[in-house]
Amino acid sequence: MPVVEGEEPKKSKRSVRERADAIKPFVCKNLIAVIEDPADLKNIGTVIRNVNALGAEKVYIVDPRKGLPDDWQDMREKPSLSKTSVSAVKWSFVKRFDSTDDCFDHLEKNNFRSMVTSPHVKGQVNIILHEGDYTEYAKLAVWFGNEKRGISDRAVERSDACVSIPMFGMIESLNLGTSSGIVLYEVCKQRREYQSKYRKRDKRGKRTMPLPTVMGREEGET
Numbered sequence: 001m002p003v004v005e006g007e008e009p010k011k012s013k014r015s016v017r018e019r020a021d022a023i024k025p026f027v028c029k030n031l032i033a034v035i036e037d038p039a040d041l042k043n044i045g046t047v048i049r050n051v052n053a054l055g056a057e058k059v060y061i062v063d064p065r066k067g068l069p070d071d072w073q074d075m076r077e078k079p080s081l082s083k084t085s086v087s088a089v090k091w092s093f094v095k096r097f098d099s100t101d102d103c104f105d106h107l108e109k110n111n112f113r114s115m116v117t118s119p120h121v122k123g124q125v126n127i128i129l130h131e132g133d134y135t136e137y138a139k140l141a142v143w144f145g146n147e148k149r150g151i152s153d154r155a156v157e158r159s160d161a162c163v164s165i166p167m168f169g170m171i172e173s174l175n176l177g178t179s180s181g182i183v184l185y186e187v188c189k190q191r192r193e194y195q196s197k198y199r200k201r202d203k204r205g206k207r208t209m210p211l212p213t214v215m216g217r218e219e220g221e222t
């Protein structure tokens with residue numbers, strides 16, 4: 001069957017279940033991507049797709065315009081979101097918040113620390129993506145800002161650090177979807193390597209045999 005760009009090839013129920021079981025050990029526990037006030041549904045879909053594909057755990061969306069349904073079940077059934085995320089919204093949990101403070105309150109209540117991302121120097125601690133250690137906090141939320149305005153001052157204020165992808169061109173920033181892919185790749189890679197070696201935080205519970213950090217490719221996959 002031909003595969004159309006943007007559409008996932010149809011899989012049988014059994015192979016879907018097998019895949020869902022196989023990916024479980026690779027998912028980065030307690031890693032949430034937060035999108036703050038995104039304006040474009042396509043970007044929301046791309047971030048959800050990146051979260052799912054790279055193995056972060058959840059997506060939180062600060063949605064002050066109230067453009068999204070409150071309930072994940074309703075989001076999963078929203079055709080535009082399902083289409084732009086190529087169905088990743090069905091597999092990755094998404095939760096919406098009315099405001100930046102509501103989202104921080106919820107994260108902090110659950111012992112999550114936050115890092116924001118920006119092409120600019122923001123706040124007290126600034127980190128170049130590949131120089132950062134993203135395994136230090138047991139529970140980590142990584143924030144991405146609005147397409148035009150970037151991350152808010154309030155989010156910077158309530159975060160521990162600001163992470164930048166180094167850029168070498170004439171333009172000011174990368175787009176939201178692209179930057180979420182690059183940042184989450186590095187963060188997930190580090191946290192998956194950690195999980196493969198240790199069962200607990202602070203390098204406790206060392207495994208005698210590290211778990212694999214790369215999934216075997218299915219036969220016949222190109």
Ligand SMILES: C[S@@+](CC[C@H](N)C(=O)[O-])C[C@H]1O[C@@H](n2cnc3c(N)ncnc32)[C@H](O)[C@@H]1O
Binds near residue numbers: 145167172179180
């Ligand atoms: C299109 S950018 C926003 C540009 C905006 N004018 C600004 O001042 O940030 C949308 C989001 O992508 C992320 N982003 C873009 N370029 C980045 C970079 N070089 N490093 C880290 N994050 C970046 C940030 O989360 C940013 O808020």
